[in-house]
């Protein structure tokens with residue numbers, strides 16, 4: 001029985017890409033009373049927090065944007081192939097203004113907890129400002145890579161210099177001029193930041209735990225004729241990315257890498273290398289993610305590129321990825337990354353060859369028994385991905401159950417949107433949805449539209465509670481794992497596999513559907529068409 005009258009129809013947590021569109025959709029389409037809480041002092045989410053040097057999107061700008069506002073697609077002009085952090089932030093500020101979003105967003109406010117009250121069937125939501133509000137629906141739009149992984153090294157508190165995590169850089173920036181700088185980590189973030197920091201710093205020491213396969217981004221101005229053609233073709237582009245595998249205009253080569261001649265394979269790989277961007281990763285031979293030998297011939301191409309770029313063979317050898325299959329960790333896109341290791345002021349310290357980081361000292365970092373003195377440490381050490389930001393909300397579902405406990409062996413969701421025991425909670429791009437394997441805005445819009453339709457349907461049919469059933473959730477979890485177990489993805493110690501965080505249960509976090517983003521969309525639509533199959537509505 002529904003007893004209470006909530007403060008809001010819906011509370012949304014986060015005002016990044018997903019929270020902003022969720023607000024727009026529920027408020028302006030359905031006329032709901034909505035409140036958004038955002039920890040930052042303005043909109044932007046990921047693009048508000050990640051201000052490190054070189055921060056930019058790895059998806060092409062023409063598809064890394066909202067598609068719900070067709071006029072904006074025509075009006076907005078991106079300056080380059082990949083938008084830089086501050087340009088995306090400007091874009092999101094523009095969207096907030098254009099759709100008058102800020103009036104329903106409370107900034108500088110972090111949600112610190114929430115309980116589902118079974119007597120009123122409402123969520124009680126608490127903030128760090130001491131407020132408690134109630135809402136029928138609770139919608140975490142907290143991002144997938146937003147809970148920083150700050151390594152708990154011995155001695156960090158003793159360090160006399162300054163240290164930063166890349167996802168929480170000072171707004172005013174950091175001046176590295178004449179400084180001795182350490183960067184810890186060599187993932188997608190570090191690959192963007194290292195060449196930029198190396199240009200400023202007196203000395204840069206890079207601490208590498210796992211070498212990465214990198215492909216050139218090839219950023220630059222986009223030919224105005226191509227921009228015009230894309231604008232004229234937006235309806236089709238939107239249709240294609242929605243139906244695609246990765247939310248991008250990339251399609252596998254429908255052949256095995258092993259069935260073609262070496263010459264043909266080199267030609268195809270050269271094409272992708274020269275084009276730059278995700279094409280090398282996501283538009284390669286179709287057996288790359290399944291067949292070890294196919295994967296190895298493609299990886300060999302990238303290893304040759306590293307050897308040809310890095311002048312010191314010993315440094316090149318350290319930069320050659322080992323021990324995992326190409327593409328099973330997130331593909332970083334680079335601009336002069338490997339070239340940077342040819343500079344005299346850059347030193348690479350590899351955990352395997354030189355010894356791992358042992359401690360932080362007053363003066364710097366000790367690794368492999370040697371102390372490296374630095375003035376600044378930049379931790380580019382990534383995130384407690386996908387489950388981290390949701391667990392950090394400290395939510396309690398029916399009977400006081402927590403996500404910590406429910407997910408003790410990895411995430412358990414239905415469709416990556418809903419969790420048994422947490423009624424009326426919708427996670428936007430939650431674990432076990434395509435999310436991070438997609439071009440995020442495509443999957444964000446899909447979830448927001450689906451949730452909006454679901455709530456609209458509930459109102460029209462007089463329902464107030466929706467909750468995934470145990471059976472549907474178990475089947476979804478089994479399906480997510482069954483699909484990924486057919487690939488090489490599970491063999492890597494990647495953050496996709498939760499392996500970057502000590503003690504995190506090993507589990508694949510996103511959903512790599514047999515038909516990708518397009519197939520997942522169809523599945524969600526079928527669930528809705530069958531009266532929200534797999535959910536209990538009352």
Ligand code: NA7
Nearest residue numbers: 151185186187188189190209210330380381382383495500
């Ligand atoms: P990533 O891809 O998780 O990279 C983090 C890097 O930091 C990676 O090289 C890690 O090595 C390394 N790392 C993590 N923890 C430690 C500790 N404790 N000691 C030493 N090195 C460590 O994060 P990014 O920020 O680069 O990228 C995240 C996503 O943001 C990216 O995929 C895009 O989608 C946007 P590892 O490989 O785990 O051995």
